[in-house]
Amino acid sequence: xxxxxxxxxxxxxxxxxxxxxxxxxxxxxxxxxxxxxxxxxxxxxxxxxxxxxxxxxxxxxxxxxxxxxxxxxxxxxxxxxxxxxxxxxxxxxxxxxxxxxxxxxxxxxxxxxxxxxxxxxxxxxxxxxxxxxxxxxxxxxxxxxxxxxxxxxxxxxxxxxxxxxxxxxxxxxxxxxxxxxxxxxxxxxxxxxxxxxxxxxxxxxxxxxxxxxxxxxxxxxxxxxxxxxxxxxxxxxxxxxxxxxxxxxxxxxxxxxxxxxxxxxxxxxxxxxxxxxxxxxxxxxxxxxxxxxxxxxxxxxxxxxx
Amino acid sequence: xxxxxxxxxxxxxxxxxxxxxxxxxxxxxxxxxxxxxxxxxxxxxxxxxxxxxxxxxxxxxxxxxxxxxxxxxxxxxxxxxxxxxxxxxxxxxxxxxxxxxxxxxxxxxxxxxxxxxxxxxxxxxxxxxxxxxxxxxxxxxxxxxxxxxxxxxxxxxxxxxxxxxxxxxxxxxxxxxxxxxxxxxxxxxxxxxxxxxxxxxxxxxxxxxxxxxxxxxxxxxxxxxxxxxxxxxxxxxxxxxxxxxxxxxxxxxxxxxxxxxxxxxxxxxxxxxxxxxxxxxxxxxxxxxxxxxxxxxxxxxxxxxxxxxxxxxxxxxxxxxxxxxxxxxxxxxxxxxxxxxxxxxxxxxxxx
Numbered sequence: 001x002x003x004x005x006x007x008x009x010x011x012x013x014x015x016x017x018x019x020x021x022x023x024x025x026x027x028x029x030x031x032x033x034x035x036x037x038x039x040x041x042x043x044x045x046x047x048x049x050x051x052x053x054x055x056x057x058x059x060x061x062x063x064x065x066x067x068x069x070x071x072x073x074x075x076x077x078x079x080x081x082x083x084x085x086x087x088x089x090x091x092x093x094x095x096x097x098x099x100x101x102x103x104x105x106x107x108x109x110x111x112x113x114x115x116x117x118x119x120x121x122x123x124x125x126x127x128x129x130x131x132x133x134x135x136x137x138x139x140x141x142x143x144x145x146x147x148x149x150x151x152x153x154x155x156x157x158x159x160x161x162x163x164x165x166x167x168x169x170x171x172x173x174x175x176x177x178x179x180x181x182x183x184x185x186x187x188x189x190x191x192x193x194x195x196x197x198x199x200x201x202x203x204x205x206x207x208x209x210x211x212x213x214x215x216x217x218x219x220x221x222x223x224x225x226x227x228x229x230x231x232x233x234x235x236x237x238x239x240x241x242x243x244x245x246x247x248x249x250x251x252x253x254x255x256x257x258x259x260x261x262x263x264x265x266x267x268x269x270x271x272x273x274x275x276x277x278x279x280x281x282x283x284x285x286x287x288x289x290x291x292x293x294x295x296x297x298x299x300x301x302x303x304x305x306x
Numbered sequence: 307x308x309x310x311x312x313x314x315x316x317x318x319x320x321x322x323x324x325x326x327x328x329x330x331x332x333x334x335x336x337x338x339x340x341x342x343x344x345x346x347x348x349x350x351x352x353x354x355x356x357x358x359x360x361x362x363x364x365x366x367x368x369x370x371x372x373x374x375x376x377x378x379x380x381x382x383x384x385x386x387x388x389x390x391x392x393x394x395x396x397x398x399x400x401x402x403x404x405x406x407x408x409x410x411x412x413x414x415x416x417x418x419x420x421x422x423x424x425x426x427x428x429x430x431x432x433x434x435x436x437x438x439x440x441x442x443x444x445x446x447x448x449x450x451x452x453x454x455x456x457x458x459x460x461x462x463x464x465x466x467x468x469x470x471x472x473x474x475x476x477x478x479x480x481x482x483x484x485x486x487x488x489x490x491x492x493x494x495x496x497x498x499x500x501x502x503x504x505x506x507x508x509x510x511x512x513x514x515x516x517x518x519x520x521x522x523x524x525x526x527x528x529x530x531x532x533x534x535x536x537x538x539x540x541x542x543x544x545x546x547x548x549x550x551x552x553x554x555x556x557x558x559x560x561x562x563x564x565x566x567x568x569x570x571x572x573x574x575x576x577x578x579x580x581x582x583x584x585x586x587x588x589x590x591x592x593x594x595x596x597x598x599x600x601x602x603x604x605x606x607x608x609x610x611x612x613x614x615x616x617x618x619x620x621x622x623x624x625x626x627x628x629x630x631x632x633x634x635x636x637x638x639x640x641x642x643x644x645x646x647x648x649x650x651x652x653x654x655x656x657x658x
Binding site (some may be wrong): 036076080084085086087089090091093094095096097098099100101102104105106108219220223224226227230265267270271274275277278281282285286 | 338341390392439443447448449450452453454456457458460461464465467468472586589590593625626628629630631632633634635636638639642643645646650
């Protein structure tokens with residue numbers, strides 16, 4: 001029982017950065033913009049969150065700073081994709097390279113410093129509920145907020161007026177434009193929202209999960225989030241499943257370390273998240289033609305009135 | 307008054323816009339230097355003198371340019387066929403692993419004259435092998451190669467660490483993260499009393515070969531047609547998937563040669579510090595060179611100068627060397643922006 005609680009608690013706790021980043025990327029891609037800058041935005045978000053939090057002593061300002069930093073990078077990407085009609089692949093890669101460099105350059109003085117961090121939830125009497133209580137007691141409000149975002153974004157995409165506009169812009173910008181939907185502003189907004197969530201996911205790492213700043217501390221989670229969007233077939237609910245899969249593998253890694261079980265060597269466990277990502281990407285791509293949905297039709301295509 | 311975007315009929319020479327693109331990059335760097343309280347002009351002076359100030363410094367730039375040329379060619383040749391190989395980093399690592407395995411376990415039992423060719427073949431094979439799975443997944447099932455090649459980077463690095471922390475660790479190394487040093491027979495020859503090694507000539511030869519192969523051979527013709535329009539290529543009946551796999555293997559092999567050069571020409575062992583981002587630099591070099599193999603060596607030397615300059619800056623002023631990574635990212639964005647102004651012009655028009 002204790003083992004199960006340990007694994008479930010860490011699974012949930014480790015899945016949040018990937019969940020936040022992939023929810024943001026879903027919104028961005030649904031509007032037709034491919035953002036390969038997520039990894040960089042998470043890194044800069046992690047640094048900004050840590051630094052602002054440490055300097056101001058305020059968690060709220062820390063998370064705010066991280067979201068602002070992610071949005072700033074997203075603004076660069078959006079400008080290149082929307083106004084300069086640049087290749088979205090190269091622009092996203094450039095943003096990631098730039099942001100990786102920036103976080104390393106500006107973060108150097110903060111390595112190993114002690115900052116602030118977000119504590120666990122006060123669950124009160126809920127702690128007595130078997131399984132749920134102890135698992136919940138190890139989470140925090142950002143984790144709950146991220147989980148709440150899943151149905152929220154799903155509902156927004158499926159039913160709300162802004163969601164319909166986003167999908168129209170991502171599927172057929174010409175028709176959307178003709179119908180009076182403002183293509184460029186919507187794409188800007190969606191890209192910025194993706195940057196905001198990526199930045200927040202990064203700050204979760206530096207302010208909650210492993211408090212502190214470490215160079216390259218995202219370890220590819222931004223890329224995994226992008227893969228999870230394909231796995232999720234651009235749907236928030238399935239993104240939660242993907243994030244939990246990633247979190248589960250991380251939890252297993254901790255579990256084997258903690259129990260000293262030498263069933264699987266540690267280095268193989270470290271490989272698993274990356275191999276799993278390739279594996280499910282493969283499965284989803286093969287199955288897609290029959291059972292799953294396809295990518296937004298205008299994904300990656302610049303739009304301009306001819 | 308409003309601003310409209312028009313297609314250009316006569317454009318500035320691409321080289322001119324690329325040169326202009328450098329200006330905002332230097333401004334970005336200047337702002338960062340100023341933020342950290344350093345005189346930007348002095349910082350840039352240290353970087354330029356550090357990279358190009360003397361023959362020895364410049365020879366170090368050429369040393370750094372060797373892997374960059376090869377990863378740049380790797381990314382460029384794949385991109386010519388609309389394939390995004392973001393995995394040059396992992397392929398470089400696997401080329402290094404194969405070369406190290408050959409040097410450690412086979413070289414002592416081999417006729418000495420065969421050792422260097424065996425190392426080159428092993429490096430190429432290691433890189434190609436590491437590109438094989440993403441290549442087949444892409445060609446056969448259209449699985450997104452950006453993600454698969456990138457994930458394989460992490461896998462390759464973890465596997466390499468396992469090797470030099472575990473089974474391949476130097477027994478006499480007192481905990482040094484690396485294998486034992488290779489026997490001298492497996493060292494690539496060096497030239498001009500510098501660290502410039504055989505890899506430079508391999509890289510230059512590869513660039514020349516690729517340039518002519520793309521331009522004058524039937525294979526190059528097919529690659530160029532596929533790169534221009536995959537629909538046309540399918541109509542023409544090219545074996546599309548097989549071409550994709552072959553180009554990815556070539557791409558991986560080139561990156562593998564870069565790893566071989568680092569392992570057998572610089573470190574003489576497999577050790578920490580092999581995966582320092584040359585694979586990602588290759589992306590920038592490929593686009594700086596506009597995917598032209600003949601221009602890749604020039605772009606690689608420029609980027610190597612930037613990296614060596616950053617390292618020199620770190621030694622001289624303790625500013626982090628990662629400034630070069632920032633400038634690289636900014637450079638890639640600036641080139642993207644410049645290509646916009648190559649294709650279009652802005653015109654002020656009277657609003658209706």
